[in-house]
Amino acid sequence: MGSTYGKIFNISTFGESHGKAIGVVIDGCPAGVEFNEEFIQAELDKRKPGQSRITTQRKEADSVDVLSGVFEGKTTGTPIALVINNQDQRSKDYGHIADKFRPSHADYTYAAKYGNRDYRGGGRSSARETAARVAAGAIAKTILRDMGIEIAAYVKQVGRLKLDKSYSELDLSTRYDNAVRCPDAAMAQEMFDYIDDTRKKGDSIGGVITCVASGVPVGWGEPVFDKLHAELGKAMLSINAVKGFEYGSGFDGVELYGSEHNDEFYTNEAGEVKTKTNHAGGILGGISSGEDIYFNVAFKPTATIMKDQDSVNAAGEAVTVSGKGRHDPCVLPRAVPIVEAMAALVLVDFYLRAKADK
Template sequence: MNGNRFGRLFQVTTYGESHGDAMGVTVSGCPAGLELDESDVQAELDRRKPGQSMITTSRGEPDAVVINSGTQDGYTTGTPIGMVIENKDARSGKYEPFVTAPRPSHGDFTYSAKFGTRNWGGGGRSSARETLNWVAAGAVAKKILEQDGIRVKAHVNQIGDIEAPPVTFEEMLEHTENNEVRCGHPQTADEMRERIDEYQKAGDSIGGSIYFEARGVPRGLGAPRFDSFPARLGQAMMAIPATTGFEFGLGSEARGWTGSDRNEDWEFDADGDPAPEGNTHGGLQGGITTGQPIYGEATWHAPTSIPKTQKTADWETGEEKEIQVVGRHDPVLPPRAVPVVEAMLNLTIVDFMLLGGRLNPDRLDDQPGEYDTDYHPSSPDNE
C-alpha cells in the first residue's frame, strides 16, 4: 500500500492503524540545531486528542508521544526524527458486525475491494486517528517556521448553517483555543455548540468548515502547474479524512466577480518592491507566494459514524440488513481538525522553504522574526 508519505525534501512517513499497537511517524529533512523535545510535540497532540469535551469521541487516549531518534541533548541532529504514540484504549469488538457488511459512507468496502483485506478495527488505516501522526510532524515544522517569524492559525468558521463573521488573525490567536468548538468568534461559538448538541441528541452528526491563515511566508515559493503552492496545499488539505472542499483567496466566491473587480493594481511596498494593492488572491499568484498572508478554507462533511439505523449489504452472506453503528464517535469534525489543518499548512510551507533554499540545511537561526497580525481579507484596506 502506497500513499504513506508526504513532502519532497521535508518528508513525513507514517504508519499505524486505529486499533493497532501504536501510531508512528518519521520526519526526514529537518535541519540540525532545532531545539525540540517531546513537550513541543505533546502540546500539539493534546489539542487534537479525543475526550476533550462532550462534542468529541470519548475514546480515552493519552496520545503520549515518544521521540526515539533524530535528537540529542534537546536539539535535532539532522537525521530522521522518529516518533511513536501507543494506542491505549482500542475496543475492536464493536466493529466485528461490519467485517463484511460495510458501514454507510465509510471506506470499508472500497479498501476491501482494492486490497483484498483490511484492518477493520476502528476503521484501521482509513481512520482519522492516523492524523495524529501528521500533527506530530507538523509540530516539528511549526518550530522551524517560528524561527523565521512564520505563523499559522486556523479556526472553525462554520458548523451547519451557523457561520461566524470574519475575524482577524489576532482574534483567532486570542479566542480559538478558549472554546470547545475552536471558533475565533466567541458568540458564534456558543451558537455552534448549541446546534451540535441538537444533532448529537438526535443521534445524528453535522459538517462544517475551517478558515486558515499563514503570516510571514516569503514571496517566491512554489512553481507553475503541478508544483504550484496551491496545488500542493490542496493535496495536503484534501488528504485530511472527510474533507470535501478546499479553496484559497476568494475561493468559490470568485465565480461571481468580474476581472476588473478581482484584479489588483500594483504599487511599491515599503521596501520599494512591486506589491498588489489587495489580497483577494489569498497570497498566491501564478501558483507562487506573493509574500502576503495566505488564507483559505476547507470543508468537512458530517461524520459518517452515527447511531441512527441504516442499511448495508453483507457481501459474504448476500443479505441486505439494517445496522446500527455503536461506538465512540465525534458528532462534528472541524473542532478537532483545526490542529490537523495547521499541521498540514506548516508542513507544506516548510517543504517549499527547503526546496527554495530559504532554510539553512545545516543550522537554524535562533532569532525569531516578526509577523503581521492586523490583516484580514475582508477589511476595507484589503478590498
C-alpha cells in the same frame, strides 16, 4: 506509497486505530532545529479525543515517544521517529461491522482494493492516523515560527451556522479558548449547542475550517505542476472527511469582474511590493506573493452515526448497519490542529525547496 508526503521534508506515517501504536518517520529535517517535546505534546493535546462532550469519548493521552533523530534537545539531521501508543481501544464495538460496510465510510473501498481490511475503528482509514501528522507538523511549525511565520486555523462554519467575519476581523489567538475552536465566543457557543443537539439525535454535521499563514516570504512554490496552492489542496484533501478546498476568493470570485478581482500592486514605505487587496490568497502563479495565504477546507458530516442505515455485507446481501462505539458528531474541533499541521508541512517543504533553488 500513499503514506508518504513531502519532497525534502518528508514524512511517512504508520499504524492503525486499534493496533499497538501509530507513528511517523520524518526524513529531511535540518540539523540543529530545537526539539521542544512539550510543544509537540501541546499540539497533540489540541487534537486528542475526549476533550468535551461534543467529541469522541475515547481516552488517549497521545504521549509521544521519541526513538531517533534527536540529541541534547536538537535535531541531528537524521530520520526522526516518533511513536504514539494506543491505549483505549474497544475493538468489540466494531464486531458488528466485521463483514458490513458503513455508508459513506472507507469500509467498502478498502475491502475492494485490498481484499482484507481491519474493521476495528476503520484501521488505517481512521482519523487516528492524523495524530502522527500533528506530531510532525509541530516540528515544521517550530522551523517556520523561527522565521516569523505563523499558521492559524479556526472553525468558520458548522452546518448552516456561519461566522460572517473575515479572519482580519478576529483575534485568532483566542481560537483554542473554547471547545469548538471558533475565535468568536458568541458564535462558538451557538456552534457548540448545535453540535451537542446533533449528538443527542445520534447524527452528525459537517462544516468549514479557515486557515491563515502569515509571514510567508515571496517566492515559495513551483511553476506548473507543483504550485503552492496545488500542494496545499492535496495536503488538505488527504485529511479524513475533507470534501473541498478553496483559496483566496475561491468560488465567490466568479461573481466579480476582473477589474474588481485584480489585486493592484503598490510599494510601501519599507520599499516592499504589496497588493491593495488579496483576492489571490497570497499566491500568484503558484508562488507565494508575500501576502497572507488563506484558504477554506470543507468537512463532511462524520460517516459513522448512531442511527440504523441500509447497507450491504461482504456477500452483497442487504443488511442494516447499527451505530455503535465512540465517534465525533462533528470532526471540525479536532481537525483544526490537523489543518494547521498539514499547512506547516507543505510550507516547510517549500521553504527547503526554495533554498535549493538558490
